[in-house]
Amino acid sequence: MNKTYQLETISCPSCIKKIEGMLKTLDGVESSEVLFNSSRVKVNFDESTISSALIKAKIHQLGYNVLSEK
Amino acid sequence: MFKLTKKHIIQLSTVMIVLAFVLSRFLHLQNLAVALMLGTTFIAGTPIFKKAWSALRYKIIGIDALVSIAVIGALFIGEYWEAAAVTYLFMLGDYLESRTIDKTRESIKALLDLAPKQSVVIRDGVEMTIPADEVLINDTVIVRSGEKIAVDGTVLKGIASVNQASITGESLPVQKEEGMEVYSGTMLETGYLLIRADKVGEDTTFAKILQLVEDAQDSKAKTQKFMERFARYYTPFVVVLAVVMYFITRDVELALTIIVIACPGALVISTPVSIVAGIGSGAKHGVLFKGGESIEKLGKIKVLAFDKTGTLTQGKPVVTSIASFNGYTEQEVLVIAASGETTSEHPLAKAVIDYAQNQGMDIQQPESTEIIPGQGLRFEFKGKVYYLGNRKLTQTEHIQLSAEAEKSLQTHEEAGETGIILTDDKTVLALIYIADTIRPEAVQLISRLRKSGIKHMVMLTGDNPRTAQAIAKQLHLDDVRSELLPADKANVLKEFKSTYGHVAMVGDGINDAPALASADIGIAMGGVGSDVAMETADVILLSAELRKLDFALGLSRATVQNMSQNIIFALFVAGTLLAGVLVKTVNLSFGMLIHELSVFLVIVNAVRLLKYKETQK
Structure with missing residues (x-):
């Protein structure tokens, strides 16, 4: 399943690596991409292993507010 | 619990650090000053430490971690002022940067905000206001003056003037009435419309435009990919350097300073900010770039091919004149030709039919027709066989052009007109001349493009050589290729690519999609409503105005230039800082100041692109 999360403005490019690195450690996340310029995160994950809510919570824990998802 | 906002933290720590400076420098109250410095470090530093820690848990050493190491190190060796200054500057810089970065994204955001939010629909006779994305296909939508149309649809009832600037880039309102198409994202200025929703939500043209612009921001340019790769090796390199330098010099502060400047902020950000600003500036003016790579390529283009x-x-x-032979009258041949054309979808066919209708002719369906691709058609009308098409058709059918017909054809072709030949199975019956007026701004545009550095401009057309030559001459083009089928255009472009390198192709995006796709850069003009154009082109000019081409080229050049300025500046700063640290003229807080300042300047430079204007000459 593919989801795109809109975050609040990401200003430091190192945030990209941070978020991507975190997502990589999550079980069920198959791939992820942080789109720096539009402050979005695209995540491809297996619904049976991980929920979208958990992904959101993990991103939030890292210090980034998730504004919306689609 | 009272929660400190970013603003509070900044205000509080600003007061504290200034006080600390005054106390220690002028009043010599060292203990109190140190307390304030520690306080600043704590207040400004806590969010940084937190972020660093959360990232470290995932084994990622981010910029926060580097700064944290530097700050803790500074506290450890008793450099309290340095610790406070570094945390303070980093926090302030980060805040200012995200504010200015937001500015580069502003015009894109403004565009996204244009998306209609709600819509009034009639369901079961009841009028209701619902969110725009809940409108269903075939819903009846009501739009009143001052409201935004939220669907792509057909007008069922009503008359209104609609501003379609968001879709076509044309700011003059258009009259809409029964049976006409309307687009989502356009504004009903005066009047009232009942609309049947044909496309809703993400399928509307406007939603596709928004999607395209939003995705464009993150489709990375070559330069950007390079810079990111560079930054990836640069940071570890500097960290290693810091460790090595510590073991050589046993100077903790030197090592810490190297770590602070190791964050390649300005370098990494130099390209994306320029590109986002460029894409945003384009979108504001009705020029959509598919991504950073499109801008970069277009900015370097020297050869342009035009459809x-x-x-x-x-x-x-439009039909300009008719020459008839063999005793036929103009009216007679026109009826035959127009009837034959009724089954054709060729643009010239429409001209013939329109002309016949305007003359009040009675057009009838032919008994049978057969399209001969690239040549014309064969049809049966009132029991007789006719051929209608170009010279190639007469050659394949072995019909001899009379000397008179040949002469007429040549004169008109040399004047830039296209002749359609009508024959029966033996002889030429008529020549119908059609001309397509050159856009008034075309001549000027070509000369302006040449001045701006485009070296070679070519016209590609399916038209006959003489007509093509005549038009190319009027426009002062360098070269012209005629009698091309859509697939031939793609081949010609390949040939140009091998001769000249990069080639851009400009077309209307509907029937020259293959050519647009095979050029290095495909530019679709006024391709609104055409999904093919939106998909195959790299750059889309919303309005069918040639001057937008000038703007697109100028903007992409300005963006490429902006990008180079940023990269050179960032490299220069990084190099100077490193040298400064090694010779010990740059200390911890000064290193941080310069580092943050350089990031800030790079963004401010990119913001300038938002002010890029069209040349109105």
Whole structure:
């Protein structure tokens, strides 16, 4: 399943690596991409292993507010 | 619990650090000053430490971690002022940067905000206001003056003037009435419309435009990919350097300073900010770039190929005159030709039919027709066989052009007109001349493009050589290729690529999609409503105005230039800082100041692109 999360403005490019690195450690996340310029995160994950809510919570824990998802 | 906002933290720590400076420098109250410095470090530093820690848990050493190491190190060796200054500057810089970065994204955001939010629909006779994305296909939508249309649809009832600037880039309102198409994202200025929803939500043209612009921001340019790769090796390199330097010099502060400047902020950000600003500036003016790579390529283009019909010309061919032979009258041949054309979808066919209708002719369906691709058609009308098409058709059918017909054809072709030949199975019956007016701004545009550095401009057309030559001459083009089928255009472009390197193709995006796709850069003009154009082109000019081409080229050049300025500046700063640290003229807080300042300047430079204007000459 593919989801795109809109975050609040990401200003430091190192945030990209941070978020991507975190997502990589999550079980069920198959791939992820942080789109720096539009402050979005695209995540491809297996619904049976991980929920979208958990992904959101993990991103939030890292210090980034998730504004919306689609 | 009272929660400190970013602003509070900044205000509080600003007061504290200034006080600390005054106390220690002028009043010599060292203990109190140190307390304030520690306080600043704590207040400004806590969010940084937190972020660093959360990232470290995932084994990622981010910029926060580097700064944290530097700050803790500074506290450890008793450099309290340095610790406070570094945390303070980093926090302030980060805040200012995200504010200015937001500015580069502003015009894109403004565009996204144009998306209609709600819509009034009639369901079971009841009028209700619902969110725009809940409108269903075939819903009846009501739009009143001052409201935004939220669907792509057909007008069922009503008359209104609609501003379609968000879709076509044309700011003059258009009259809409029963049976006409309307687009989502356009504004109903005066009047009232009942609309049947044909496309809703993400399928509307406007939603596709928004999607395209939003995705464009993150489709990375070559330069950007390079810079990111560079930054990836640069940071570890500097960290290693810091460790090595510590073991050589046993100077903790030197090592810490190297770590602070190791964050390649300005370098990494130099390209994306320029590109986002460029894409945003384009979107504001009705020029959509598919991504950073499109801008980068277009900015370096030296060879342009133009499609003729609809690009350099108005795309509205009209019949200018008719020559009839063998005793036929003009009216007679016109009826035959127009009837034959009824089954054709060729743009010239429409011109013939329109002309016949305007003359009040009675057009009938032919008994049978057969399209001969690239040549014309064969049809049966009132029991007789006719051929209608170009010279190639007469050759394949072995019909001899009379000397008189040949002469007439040549004169008109040399004047830039296209002749359609009507024959029966033996002889030429008539020549119907059609001309497509050159866009009034085309001549000027070509000369302006040449001045701006485009070296070679070519016209590609399916038209006959003489007509093509005549038009190319009027426009002062360098070269012209005629009698091309859509697939031939793609081949010609390949040939140009091998001769000249990068080639851009400008077309209307509807029938020259293969050519647009095979050029290095495909530019679709006024391709609104055409999914093919939106998909195959790299750059889309929303309005069918040639001057937008000038703007697109100028903007992409300005963006490429902006990018180079940023990269050179960032490299220069990084190099100077490193050298400064090694010779010990740059200390911890000064290193941080310069580092943050350089990031800030790079963004401010990119913001300048938002002010890029069209040349109105």
